[in-house]
Amino acid sequence: MNIEPIPRAPLGDLNTLAVTATADYLLTIDDAAQIPAAVDFARSRGLPLMVLGQGSNVVFGGDYAGLVLRMMTSGTTVKESGSDVLLEVAAGENWHQLVMNCLDRGYYGLENLALIPGTVGAAPVQNIGAYGVELESVLESVSGWHIDRGEWQLLSRQQCEFGYRDSVFKHALKDRFIISAVTLRLRTEADTHTDYQALRDYLQAHALDAADPRAVAAAVIAIRQSKLPDPAAIPNAGSFFKNPVVSRQQYEQLLQRYPDLVAYPLANDRFKLAAGWLLDRAGWKGKQRNGVGFFAEQALVMINPGHRAGAELMALAEDVRRDIQQQFGVELDIEPRVY
Numbered sequence: 167m168n169i170e171p172i173p174r175a176p177l178g179d180l181n182t183l184a185v186t187a188t189a190d191y192l193l194t195i196d197d198a199a200q201i202p203a204a205v206d207f208a209r210s211r212g213l214p215l216m217v218l219g220q221g222s223n224v225v226f227g228g229d230y231a232g233l234v235l236r237m238m239t240s241g242t243t244v245k246e247s248g249s250d251v252l253l254e255v256a257a258g259e260n261w262h263q264l265v266m267n268c269l270d271r272g273y274y275g276l277e278n279l280a281l282i283p284g285t286v287g288a289a290p291v292q293n294i295g296a297y298g299v300e301l302e303s304v305l306e307s308v309s310g311w312h313i314d315r316g317e318w319q320l321l322s323r324q325q326c327e328f329g330y331r332d333s334v335f336k337h338a339l340k341d342r343f344i345i346s347a348v349t350l351r352l353r354t355e356a357d358t359h360t361d362y363q364a365l366r367d368y369l370q371a372h373a374l375d376a377a378d379p380r381a382v383a384a385a386v387i388a389i390r391q392s393k394l395p396d397p398a399a400i401p402n403a404g405s406f407f408k409n410p411v412v413s414r415q416q417y418e419q420l421l422q423r424y425p426d427l428v429a430y431p432l433a434n435d436r437f438k439l440a441a442g443w444l445l446d447r448a449g450w451k452g453k454q455r456n457g458v459g460f461f462a463e464q465a466l467v468m469i470n471p472g473h474r475a476g477a478e479l480m481a482l483a484e485d486v487r488r489d490i491q492q493q494f495g496v497e498l499d500i501e502p503r504v505y
């Protein structure tokens with residue numbers, strides 16, 4: 167198949183942090199059948215290849231000396247069977263648009279994941295999650311091109327090895343598997359999840375029915391719009407750090423020193439600490455340095471109002487990680503993929 171990658175292509179408009187960078191080559195595809203030719207193009211020149219969706223979870227630390235494969239494929243097929251609905255969705259489709267289309271058609275399960283930026287194909291990579299629901303709860307399978315095997319493959323949910331903001335695509339299949347489509351199993355019967363305090367409070371305050379998926383989606387959208395910066399106005403990549411997970415012993419030691427610590431129990435006697443609380447407590451909320459900083463409404467969101475280079479962002483991230491380690495003895499991991 168004939169493809170024509172663009173040489174020396176700017177990436178500044180293709181990542182939500184608005185980091186200026188250049189790719190050696192950029193290829194935008196609207197047909198998954200172009201994927202093998204793109205892989206061959208990169209291989210024949212000895213170049214690395216990265217897949218790009220809408221760039222809402224990446225940091226370009228510098229220029230990308232390889233081929234950027236931008237997924238703009240589209241299309242959805244639907245199979246209804248009783249109260250189950252199977253949707254096979256092309257990787258380049260917009261995630262939030264999918265959520266809203268499903269609600270319109272009475273297909274439920276995605277309501278807590280409304281307004282998450284990005285493409286459908288990127289959603290399994292970090293097992294996107296919000297308000298107590300993760301993609302894995304509705305994912306049936308993932309299809310794509312296995313780079314080393316040179317063949318199309320279908321991966322079951324088990325094979326995706328999902329974890330908290332984690333999957334096989336960040337480990338064994340990192341840079342080895344190009345997701346072309348995602349199949350979701352939704353329901354025509356509602357079963358809402360409203361455990362998160364902010365969600366419950368909003369539904370109650372606005373007299374909305376917590377059992378109605380449309381009401382839950384409306385609440386999620388309103389809460390997110392009130393506390394998260396719109397990347398089009400203030401460049402950002404959502405949460406910059408993952409919530410760290412610690413042992414009960416470490417949690418109890420921290421709780422003694424900080425009685426207002428925000429943490430949630432997990433299985434196996436472990437605790438998830440709210441990274442936003444750690445940053446807030448350490449004084450990073452709303453702080454800016456050289457045009458880069460942390461959002462005043464939500465400390466976990468790094469913002470780049472100065473449209474600075476990735477190196478500036480990474481220098482700040484390193485200082486924050488060191489500071490949090492010194493103050494709390496806790497290691498913070500960066501959530502977006504750094505290139």
Ligand code: FAD
Nearest residue numbers: 219220221222223283284285287288294295296345403404
């Ligand atoms: P990109 O940023 O383009 O890519 C992310 C990674 O996935 C890269 O490593 C890329 O190579 C890989 N990738 C992308 N597409 C494919 C493919 N087809 N095949 C193989 N690999 C691929 N995330 C959450 O989990 N929950 C949230 O609530 C949430 N809220 C956010 C709010 C804001 C304001 C922002 C800016 C981000 C938020 N995010 C959240 C992060 C982000 O939206 C998700 O990670 C999203 O899935 C990224 O999609 P993308 O298309 O932009 O991926």
Ligand code: NAP
Nearest residue numbers: 295296297298361362363364394403404405409430440464
């Ligand atoms: P929040 O509601 O203020 O909560 C702060 C943190 O506490 C969250 O990180 C959340 O963990 C955790 N938490 C809250 N209630 C919980 C409960 N009942 N059980 C377990 N953990 C609980 O968070 P927020 O910043 O406004 O974000 C709301 C949701 O959107 C969160 O789920 C968050 O992950 C998601 N979000 C993600 C991104 C991203 O880029 N990844 C960006 C914005 C928002 P979890 O993060 O594990 O849910």
